[in-house]
Amino acid sequence: MAYLEIRDLQTHFKKRSGSLLAPTVETIRAVDGVSLSIERGEILGLVGESGCGKSTLSRTVMQLIRPTAGSIILNGEDLAQLPAGEVRKRRLDFQMVFQDPYASLNPRMTVFSTLSEAIRQRHRGISRADMESRVVRLLETVGLDPRFQKKYPHEFSGGQRQRIAIARALAPEPKLIIADEPVSALDVSIQSQILNLLKKLRAELGLTMIFITHDLGVVRYLADRIVVMYKGKIVEEGEAEALFANPQNAYTQKLLAAIPKLAATV
Ligand SMILES: Nc1ncnc2c1ncn2[C@@H]1O[C@H](COP(=O)(O)OP(=O)(O)OP(=O)(O)O)[C@@H](O)[C@H]1O
Ligand SMILES: [Mg+2]
Structure with missing residues (x-):
């Protein structure tokens, strides 16, 4: 059984715009129907361009934002349905590491x-x-x-x-670490030290990890499986090496083409 299973997750934000006399409310579908599962001890790389919904997805999984719809199933229990007090207790099992x-x-x-x-x-x-x-x-x-x-x-x-x-x-x-761009602010030489540390921690502590980055080169080094997000949806998902060898989706191909530098060196 998967450690964590996300089913048809939606996180929407309301954005007010328009003029004072004619206000409009726009719905931003930051996470728009995401389903994925993570095995225990797996490192899942979540990639995609700025604004595609990576942080919103992770904050929803952490229950820092409650989802608009969908399920987040942990040990057979849907976190999205639990009352706030119970969610707080479960949250100890999830921790985040941020960019800065x-x-x-x-x-x-x-x-x-x-x-x-x-x-x-x-x-x-x-x-x-x-x-x-x-x-x-x-x-x-x-x-x-x-x-x-x-x-x-x-x-x-x-x-x-x-x-x-x-x-x-x-x-x-x-049990789960969500790292949101944890090496993006660091020098390249320091980046690899931190990536190696995360790899070591997975091996020693059996941690499950979601590693978020806009950099496919970084994630190739670390992740077992990669999920590519675009405009709130998953457009491609696969084993890391297979995805690099043979990207199916046009957007993934574009992302890969944009980062030849790191991908070639790690
Ligand atoms: N609290 C919020 N209120 C309104 N809109 C939000 C909120 N948080 C995020 N958004 C919007 O949701 C979309 C997804 O944002 P998100 O921060 O999840 O993207 P991201 O993939 O993490 O981007 P980046 O790579 O720049 O960190 C964006 O359009 C963003 O403006
Ligand atoms: Mg982000």
Whole structure:
């Protein structure tokens, strides 16, 4: 059975436009009938141009936005039908990593406070000693020196900050990580370090991952399967290598043609 199954998901936004005297309400179908399933331990690459609905799809899966229609089935349970309180509990199993780690980390919190707050979400009455050893282990897992725990976000490089953001995502022991353009703001050399870290985490922790990017070259390196989105819909889906070798859809062919640089080097 798939770990997560999304069926005919729709997330629409209302946009007001027109003039004061003749207002109109336009419906933006950011996610427009998406169905897909993810196996446990799989890395699914979600690609497509800016505005095609990648972030909206991921935020809907996270239940940060409730869908307009459709189902998000996890362990046989439809998250879209659950009351808010139940959704909050399930959400601990899903964590996100964002493009800009500087914006997503609290500048006034040390690494220790950031990580301990995230650990406490799962382990409420945890002892100080247990907390300290978990923070050390998390930092080691993401390849950072445990002595960094007293430092603040501004004291790190972009790549190190993204490692801290990944450690924070891992802290509540999630089963699914949704990474939304996690390497787009990083130098190419640092990008591959972070991609390797994500690969290692999948292997060591058996994590399931949705990796969002507009860059097919990046996703080719990491993903088992790739889903191509265009205007809120999935236009192509396949095993990563097969999709690269023989893209069926005209839009996928165009995307592939646009990124020869990275695709050729990784
Ligand atoms: N909260 C919102 N209210 C209204 N419209 C929104 C909202 N969030 C997204 N949209 C619209 O939905 C569409 C999809 O946006 P989304 O951010 O999901 O795209 P994306 O694929 O993640 O793009 P990018 O690659 O630039 O991050 C866009 O037309 C966007 O303007
Ligand atoms: Mg986005």
